Amino acid sequence: MSQTFLQEERYRIAEQLVNVSQNFANKGWFPATSGNLSVKLSHEPLTFGVTASGKDKEYLTIHDILFVDGDSKALEATQLKPSAETLVHAEVYKRIGAEAGSVLHVHTIYNNLISEIFAEQGSVVISDMELIKGLNIWEEGATIEIPIVENFADIPKLADEIGKRLDPRVPGVLIRKHGIYAWGDSVASAKRHVQAFEFMFEYLFKYLQFQRSAGEVPAAVGNLR
């Protein structure tokens, strides 16, 4: 592969991350420089583009994305420091394989609320919602179970805990009072998955709130049935 072709390919995929970053930033899904994004360049050996640590995602440019190997080491000398959570991205790529072409991480109010409300159960179950199809699950009356892991400041430990809970059918994992990691075979499908999850988390939280204010026992939605 020529250097020029490789450079063009890197710019092309970095641009996809910049676009999704702006879309999510407009929704307020990257408060206070939180969140990180990656896109796979090659599977064997694993190489991927990932956002540099501490960047304001609202103003992300292709120059804020660096390319690393499976050990989170930059492929070339750079001033940029890879995301502090790069190991989590690498873990998803290694465990999920070809079905993971991009990994996106956002911190939102609703994913934080749901991760806390259902933390003791270790997962949140969502049934029979149209948006489950947004995850590419087309079964009639489908049920999904989204794992919830504890948050650890120790990133190798966090990556390990996430790795143990990954379910290839359900492309996302919640971290308690932290955020969600979701993946897809492309940046576009990972973005769709994040949007589907966030819709369902917001719906579930508001539904539980509504039931509570009406003094009713929540019906068959989520783990509170």
Ligand SMILES: CSC[C@@H](O)[C@@H](O)C(=O)COP(=O)(O)O
């Ligand atoms: C600024 S708080 C969020 C960070 O601690 C972390 O969880 C995060 O999502 C962003 O880390 P980063 O190193 O910028 O990729």
Ligand SMILES: [Zn+2]
């Ligand atoms: Zn984070």
